Structure formats: C-alpha cells, structure tokens
Amino acid sequence: MIKSAPRTASEAVSALKKLSAEVPVAAVVLGSGVSVLDKLVDAAVLPYQDLFGMAPGVVGHSGTLTVGRVEEGGPLVAVLRGRFHLYEGYDWSTVTLATRAIVEWGVPNLLLTNAAGGLNLDYSVGDLMVLTGYRDHLNPELKATGLLPAIAKPATDCRNKLSEKLVSVGETLDITLPQAEVRPLQQGVYAGLLGPTYETMAEIDMLRKLKADAVGMSTVPEMLCCDGTNTTAAAVSVITNVWRPEEAMGGHEEVLEASKNASKRLDKLFKAVLAELG
Numbered sequence: 621m622i623k624s625a626p627r628t629a630s631e632a633v634s635a636l637k638k639l640s641a642e643v644p645v646a647a648v649v650l651g652s653g654v655s656v657l658d659k660l661v662d663a664a665v666l667p668y669q670d671l672f673g674m675a676p677g678v679v680g681h682s683g684t685l686t687v688g689r690v691e692e693g694g695p696l697v698a699v700l701r702g703r704f705h706l707y708e709g710y711d712w713s714t715v716t717l718a719t720r721a722i723v724e725w726g727v728p729n730l731l732l733t734n735a736a737g738g739l740n741l742d743y744s745v746g747d748l749m750v751l752t753g754y755r756d757h758l759n760p761e762l763k764a765t766g767l768l769p770a771i772a773k774p775a776t777d778c779r780n781k782l783s784e785k786l787v788s789v790g791e792t793l794d795i796t797l798p799q800a801e802v803r804p805l806q807q808g809v810y811a812g813l814l815g816p817t818y819e820t821m822a823e824i825d826m827l828r829k830l831k832a833d834a835v836g837m838s839t840v841p842e843m844l845c846c847d848g849t850n851t852t853a854a855a856v857s858v859i860t861n862v863w864r865p866e867e868a869m870g871g872h873e874e875v876l877e878a879s880k881n882a883s884k885r886l887d888k889l890f891k892a893v894l895a896e897l898g
C-alpha cells in the first residue's frame with residue numbers, strides 16, 4: 621500500500637516558523653550515515669514526528685530537523701537528518717514533503733546528500749561526488765513508470781551555480797582522499813533508481829552504458845521539486861562502495877562506515893560553502 625504523510629507542506633512551515641523566526645540561508649538534507657554540521661550554535665530541534673506527523677524508518681537516520689548557526693554570528697542553517705524514500709512505499713508528495721516545506725519557507729539554497737555506489741572506475745570508496753549542474757542525474761525508472769508527476773518543471777541554470785560553488789570552494793580546501801591525490805571532489809552523473817535492492821551486475825552494466833557515474837535511491841525527487849522555484853538545489857554523493865566486477869558488495873553496515881569517514885571532509889566543505897552563502 622502506498623503511504624502518505626498526514627501533514628501538508630504548509631502545516632510543516634507553520635511549525636518551522638515557530639521554531640525559528642529567521643529563515644535559514646540553506647537547508648542541508650543528510651542521507652544514510654552522513655553526519656555533518658552536528659554541533660550548531662543556538663540550536664533548536666524538532667523531531668520529524670512533530671513536523672511531518674511521522675518519522676523515517678531507515679537505519680542511520682535520526683529523523684530530526686535542527687536550525688542553528690555554524691558559529692556564533694554565522695549563517696543560519698536547517699539540517700534535516702533523514703528522508704522518506706519511494707522504496708519505503710511513500711508516495712511522491714511524502715518523499716518531497718520536506719523539500720516543499722523548505723521551498724515554501726523561502727530557504728534559498730538546498731544542499732542534498734546521499735550515499736551512492738560508484739560506477740565510474742576512477743572513483744574510490746569515500747570519494748565525494750558533486751552532481752554536475754545540468755548533467756546532474758539520470759532518472760530512468762520514474763520516467764519509464766510514469767511515476768513522475770506533472771509538478772516537475774524545467775530546470776533553470778541555478779543548479780549549475782550552486783554545484784559550481786561546491787566545486788570551486790572544494791578546490792580551496794584540504795579534503796582530498798589520502799589515496800586519491802588528484803582532486804578533492806569528483807563531479808559526475810547520479811542515477812536515481814527506486815531500489816530498495818542493490819543493482820544486479822546487468823543493471824550496473826546498463827547504467828555505465830548510460831554514462832552514470834554513481835547510483836543511489838534518493839535525491840532525484842527533491843532536486844526536481846526545486847526546479848522553477850526560488851530554492852536552488854545541489855547535491856553531493858558519498859561514494860560508499862565502487863562496483864568492481866571482482867569485489868563483493870558490502871552490506872548496510874559498511875555503507876554507514878564509509879559515510880562516517882567521508883562526513884568529516886563533507887563537513888569542512890559545507891561549512892566553507894555556507895560561509896560564502898551567508
């Protein structure tokens with residue numbers, strides 16, 4: 621059965637306005653095991669239960685929204701820990717509820733994160749991949765199954781600007797993986813699939829032929845629902861595994877471990893980008 625959230629975006633916005641009279645400069649959505657911005661100053665916390673009328677069910681997500689400052693007098697940010705996925709049986713409007721609330725609240729920037737499998741064989745576990753502007757994602761299943769609703773509007777060039785900022789700020793930081801040496805951030809195309817099972821090797825071959833660099837099960841609905849609004853979205857994938865023919869896939873625990881290590885570098889990147897946005 622398809623599940624729906626009991627609250628609307630407008631109801632969530634009322635709760636957000638009570639939590640903070642000031643609209644944050646950015647909202648950050650944390651995917652499986654991604655842990656950044658966990659020490660905010662003047663923080664106010666609201667559980668998703670109170671905000672959306674329900675809590676997310678996947679391990680590695682705490683299901684809270686925190687509004688606070690990166691440092692005293694610094695930019696105000698909303699950090700959303702956890703999201704609702706299509707593979708959990710939620711409908712499109714539930715999966716995009718948090719994003720629609722962020723848009724309606726007037727938050728100008730949305731930074732999405734996710735755990736993803738690497739398809740590009742130049743990638744390493746722990747890499748951070750910025751989804752590159754106009755060429756940011758593939759969405760084969762939603763388009764094929766007609767699940768994509770009419771709300772999706774044409775993308776504007778905003779997505780380019782925010783993802784370019786992530787890359788240009790990233791170039792100035794010491795966040796390169798020790799074994800990588802080459803560049804601090806990868807840039808690539810994210811294939812959003814419904815899941816919840818990981819891909820077969822035949823699907824991995826297919827996605828490589830489609831020129832996807834990473835694969836995951838979220839982010840695309842949230843990106844799409846910012847198109848045509850005053851909220852600019854950009855996304856970063858934490859590469860938790862790389863699909864190599866000779867290697868077995870790790871389970872959810874390994875995914876969480878790889879995310880934890882990459883989170884430290886992502887934390888530096890987001891703090892530096894937020895300082896520029898604020």
Ligand code: HPA
Binds near residue numbers: 735736818835836860
């Ligand atoms: N596929 C899909 N989703 C994922 C993966 C993967 O390999 N790794 C982490 N999330």
